[in-house]
Amino acid sequence: MISFRSYRYRYPSGRGIEVGDLDLGPGVTLVLGPSASGKSTFLKSVMGLVPHFYGGEVSGSVDVLGLDPIALGPRRMSRRVGLLFQDFEFQLLMDRVLEDVMLGPLNHGASWSEAEALAEEALERLGIGHLAGRLTWTLSGGEAQLAALAGILATGPDVVLLDEPLSQLDPWNRGRILDLIPEMGDFVLVSEHRHFSELRPDRILVAREGRILPGARPREEPLPSRAGGTAGETVLEAEDVHFSYGDRAVLEGASLELREGEILFITGPNGSGKSTLLKVLVGLLEPSSGTVRILGRDPRSMDPLERARLVGFVFQGAPRMFIEDTVGGELSFTSSSLGLRVNVEDWLRRARIRADPGASPRDLSVGEQIRLAIASAVAHNPRILVLDEPSRGQDWGVKAELVRFLDELAGSGMGILVATHDLDFARAAGDRILVLEGGVLREA
Amino acid sequence: MLSRRSLLARILVLGPFMIASLLLSDPFQLSLLLIFLMASLALGGLWAATRILRFAVPMALVIAVMNLILVRTGPRVDGLPITEGGLLFGTSMALRSLVVILSSVAAFSGLGAREVAASMPGILFRTSFLVFLSSRLLPVFARDAQDLVQAAEIRGAPVGRGPWRKRITSAARLVLPLAVLSLDRSMVIGEAMEARGFGLSRWRRPMGVDFAPHALLAAISILAWLLSPWDSIRIVLFSVPLLVGAAL
Structure with missing residues (x-):
């Protein structure tokens, strides 16, 4: 049993969670709530990461299978509890996938050969045995998430805590993980923004502004769809594009055409090369063969300023790429390089950012950060906007705002290209959807 | 192949070459030793280490010239301001330096910090793991830096182009965001290490099977050196077991 009694925790910054009295039996517990509602902190309370790692104030008690995480701390709790982080990329500590998955069992006293066997079993269980020899920093987002999950499962924990485990996965991998979740441990706590219908939790908790309460299955609302627009002249085209990282071929004849006023989505399995394709299309990477044209010109031959005038690009994990404080x-970043003036107040209004122009971008809410990144990429009014996974880890409200914002930008004649594994988002906001698989693009 | 073996196995094969070079003084024998060392590197898949010769050869020439000038023993070489002793000693020193540099570079070539740390008997586990972890993070930080540079470039502020003042300003602009990113990363990594039970057990990578044949061959090689009846074939008898060790 996992029990909370009059439990409250406050970070040194003042934010925190209030759980009160709560008992969780075996099975799957789904913790639902929007961004920054306290879901991750709740899971970290079960592991003992709060207050051990962060400091802050704690009152009340937590009991996890007879253990006290507040007294024992995360290191000793890790013998019974495993946590998949939201920032799973940095949970991978070793250079090769197999050795990383072995790390937990080794830390818990397994011999090298025992750890190797446990790691191989965990990788096979998740269907990623082929990644065993890969360098961890070369994995795609989805592959890294599965490798991190294998690292948790290899230790055979009784309690498995999954912090947004589906955020990076393509529908195929998501389906497999959803099937596996009930078997991962005696107690599985999953935090997510939304309720996936394939997941049948034994109970649901709702996180709202730091309060964690028993709840019911919410009504599923589809994202509002884009009204649709009129496509104009071709602004970006690629034909038979090939690209490799060393011996690993990523693109093997990808072709596409983007028109002004159109929102074109590229989806595909994890590790299929969506991010690489975007970088090739905007000229940040050079294709080994094939042609890319932005308004009839090769982006690699353009001056960076000239290219920036035509293309706005928002990287995956865009808020990490903020340069100004x-x-x-x-x-104003790009516009000032181009010698243009930006009406900052107007863009804050259009992007629905309720912040002062002098505020730090890192202090904005998650949704505002992504809209700021997009607004910054288009404030100088480029002809093309390219977005890499803009809806990653975003809740329903943020995605709905994104659909509206992209619709407005496309309405002004901008051609928009979006890479995502989020099919709901693609269907709601896209005019067309292409699938990148085996290095080539095809109509969905 | 030696390139796939641990640091210890590499040291067992390449270390004897280094020690032999310190014991020999005849330039012909040292040249032969250098040839056998290079053959071992070729057989052991460590040929890439010979790239160090681009720097080692000029350095060896400097060593040779300095010894030519400074060592004044034996008769003078006709018409030149150098002595035979200086020529012999300078050549030996240059060849010896090439053997020492090449074998030590090859021993570490292609090994990550974790492999090196794990090969050190008795080294403190936590220290070696943290040394490894720091090196593991280098590609992550490098990727962060590259992403930021690309983000700046695509936003019309390329880094490292234009006049010097502009280059410095554009690069300096990225220092703060990169520092913030690195701090964020460090926090998550620290948290992940705690959550994964780091420090509960002092595990080590097993090294037993890896180097046993190499230890045997190194012992045969040393015996061949000690028991060889003729100086002329000593280097050959000594090197053959090491060549086999390199190929294993």
């Missing part, structure tokens, strides 16, 4: 500075 104020919201106004971020919005």
